[in-house]
Amino acid sequence: MICLTLRTDEAFLLDSTRLGEADLILTLFAREAGTVRGVARSAKNSRKRFGGALEPMSRVRLNWTERSGRDLQRIDSLDLLQSYAEMQSDPNLQAACAVLAEITRAMAGENDPDERFFRLLGAVLDGMQDGLGPFAAVRYFEFWALRVHGMLPDLTRCSGCHESLAGREVRLTSPDLGMRCPGCPPEAGMEVRVPEADSLSFLSRVADSPPSALADMETACRPGRTLDWFLRRGLEASAERGFRSYRHLSTVAAHGADRPPKRDSNTR
Ligand SMILES: [Zn+2]
CATH class of the missing domain: 1.20.1440.120 (Recombination protein O, C-terminal domain)
Incomplete structure (x- = not known):
């Protein structure tokens, strides 16, 4: 059985890779959790959950669902705290x-x-x-x-x-x-x-x-x-x-x- 835990942390977005049409695999470095890798479903289309926070190195509030025993977590949303895009x-x-x-x-x-x-x-x-x-x-x-x-x-x-x-x-x-x-x-x-x-x-x-x-x-x-x-x-x-x-x-x-x-x- 997979144990699901909702988690939140402050993080920097280190990498994003396309997965299919609209999903992304994100790699983040979080203050308390260290490295977090996960799938952000429909991230390319969802401004509400990911708007403006997908630029490299963005400092974000990361909300994710931890799935015990899985390599990839489920990234639920990112809220932008500080952009380094400009x-x-x-x-x-x-x-x-x-x-x-x-x-x-x-x-x-x-x-x-x-x-x-x-x-x-x-x-x-x-x-x-x-x-x-x-x-x-x-x-x-x-x-x-x-x-x-x-x-x-x-x-x-x-x-x-x-x-x-x-x-x-x-x-x-x-x-x-x-x-x-x-x-x-x-x-x-x-x-x-x-x-x-x-x-x-x-x-x-x-x-x-x-x-x-x-x-x-x-x-x-x-x-x-x-x-x-x-x-x-x-x-x-x-x-x-x-x-x-x-x-x-x-x-x-x-x-x-x-x-x-x-x-x-x-x-x-
Ligand atoms: Zn010497």
Whole structure:
């Protein structure tokens, strides 16, 4: 016998996939329930139950029927709390949101409350709404996604000798997310780089700053820079998978910050 429970929670809409003519499969990240995946019947046609809330990353009041033992729940309705649709008319921010959504899908679990991660996602989306650029937003999210899940080593100490790095020259190592003093050579399998001043400035500020305070760090956070190599690779190694949406972010970046990307059937 299937046990049905009516539930409600606050959530971000991470993904929607068409199912037949009018139904959608939705993936949401809820404050108390963690990941919720379910079928929204007639979602494409029902403005009353889903109106305006189906845009990517929408913050919603989620009402669903939990079906014990089933992979897919029944999504009854979404009420829009906060839309992030307008800022995503900028293709750079849209690409950044896709990265946040993919990382969240990978790191959040079902029936696994993850309050700090939930607040992180909201803070970064609000920051972007207030002018934080796409690349600083993604790097900030990577750093804190690693930290709140206990996957980031102590960056104030050398990962080799464990001495304090305060006031010393440092090297970054990848993909282990390590920071080393000049006296400790990298171990087998590690790549090592001397970070530029702006990369180091980001790493020294990110732990104590809200997202919007790093709006001036956009250049250091661009794809291909040292922070991309350090944080993105470290995150992908920790998650033991690559994230497809990064490719789109790089494509958008390559076309300049102000122009929309050329349509290209090979990207996404
Ligand atoms: Zn050392």
